[in-house]
Amino acid sequence: MPSREGTYGLLAEFDTPSDLVRAARQARQDGWRRLDCYTPYPVEEAAEAIGFHRNKVPLLTLVGALMGLAAMFSLETWIATLAFPLNIGGRPLYSWPAFVVPAYEWTILWAGLSAAFGMLALNGLPSLYHPLFNAPNFRNGATTDKFFLCLEALDPKFDLVETKEYLEALHPVSVVEVEY
């Protein structure tokens, strides 16, 4: 567990997504690995620029969907053939066409729930504290109209003075130091 005191990282602020993407691409290319982008809306190019290719949400969704499908279909099969067999219009007890609709609904339901909660869990949410909110410009801008690139102190290349100069060379609006 890294120490939870001192500097969390250096935060550069940009006015446009293009500037952010350009800076992030440059930083990644220059060997930075502990870095992150913060934008008011999804900017997929920013995620690509810092080497973030895929996450596990699709997999969780698929697993959730298949679980929902299997659970409901087996529940229906169990009820109709073993637990409470009923003669409905002379049809076979195992009448799969009738099972499709609830099984389908559960597939959708479980896919949706797994996607939503899986996304939250993988994002590390709920989280009561994040050091970046110590920066006033982040508090005000990250959810409205500013684009941020943070180089974190955990990166071996990190040095308070040199990194600040490096970030300033990327033409941000400002660079601030963020404390834990």
Added chain:
Amino acid sequence: MAHETHINTLPADLSAPAFVDAWRTRALLVGAVFAAIAAGLALADGSVDHLLRAWVLGLVLTFGWAVGGLALLMVQYCTGGKWGLLLRRPLEAMSRTLPLVFVYWLVVALNIKRLYLWAQFTSVQDTAIALKNGIITEAQAHCLDFKRGMLQPQTFWVVNLFCFAIWGFYMWRLNALSLKRDAESPDTTPLWIKKLENFSGPGIVIYSLTMTAAVIYWVMSMDVTWFSSVYGLLFLVGQGYQVLALGIIVAIALSKAEPFKTILRQTEQHDLGKLTFAFVMLNIYLGFAQFLIIWSGNLPEEIPWYLDRIRGHWGVIITLDFLFHWLIPFSLLLSRDLKRNKKRLTRVCQWMIFAKAFDLFWLIEPNFKDAARNLHFSWGILEYAAVPVALASFWVAFFCTQLKGRPLVQTNDPHVAEILEPEHVHA
């Protein structure tokens, strides 16, 4: 602005690239080869019955592109969206193939006696005699008499010609307006958007009604005893399915050269893939809903249509149809990476067009006495592999000619500016 350097510019020459001519030549060649095969098969089979049935398949398929393309064009005028700019000219070209579809239809119309019971027995007396001689069943006789108001040769001609006239009118008007729009200055854009929207809205309703009438005559009435209130909608969704598949294939193939190289961005390709996915889902939803309702009702006058298509080895075909038509495209299109990959998305779309034709085979062939509940080999049944390919190839050739007819990008449209922006400034 600081990021102005990213903005693309539309190339000066917006006409279709030269390789569209090569597509046309190839399509004509394939069409000729398969037409020869179809003729050979008809000789080997000693009858043109199967050729005509397969012809109906080809007609419904190409009709789906021509009139379904017209419908998607109207839908896009009403919904807006950047994806529409990519497909607008290809869709217009699809709609302008209507004359060829009309020619295909004429062949069916001149041979209705070979295809439809209602064209053979046109009066109560004829039906009674046929019933007495055991040519038709009691259910068929009853339905023939009951449905004669709609199902008879005169009404067939009148309704069909009327439908073609309406589609022709919409095709002509939308294509003419689109060119006129480009000729005018950008300050007229808002007016044009409203105008095309107002024209297209009612057009979608009229399309749904006329298209339903057409497929009832061409496909559904091959079995006079059959009725289903979702039938038109099934074909409507099916047309969305095949039109989007072809639209994506065309857009991606065109993107090898300008102007599509510039305007086909990954974002819109992804959007089109998602839209196609929705149609894949809706397609099975309606298809299965129809089956589930009839299966639940279990009524003797409704279920034979399904039994004809399940028993006697047809179960194999419907199982494959379920896999081809839904499971395979559905599973593949779930993938985000695939929808953003040009080559793979094209492959899936090609597969979907094949699957659509396969589904139509399952819908058409079991309508006939010799094939219902009895899937068996004959030289004739191979016509289903030959005739639709020939008709579709000739259609593609005609489509290419139409595609070359005008610039590939509509310029008097606000989406042009948006589509030229780099991808990460959207939202």
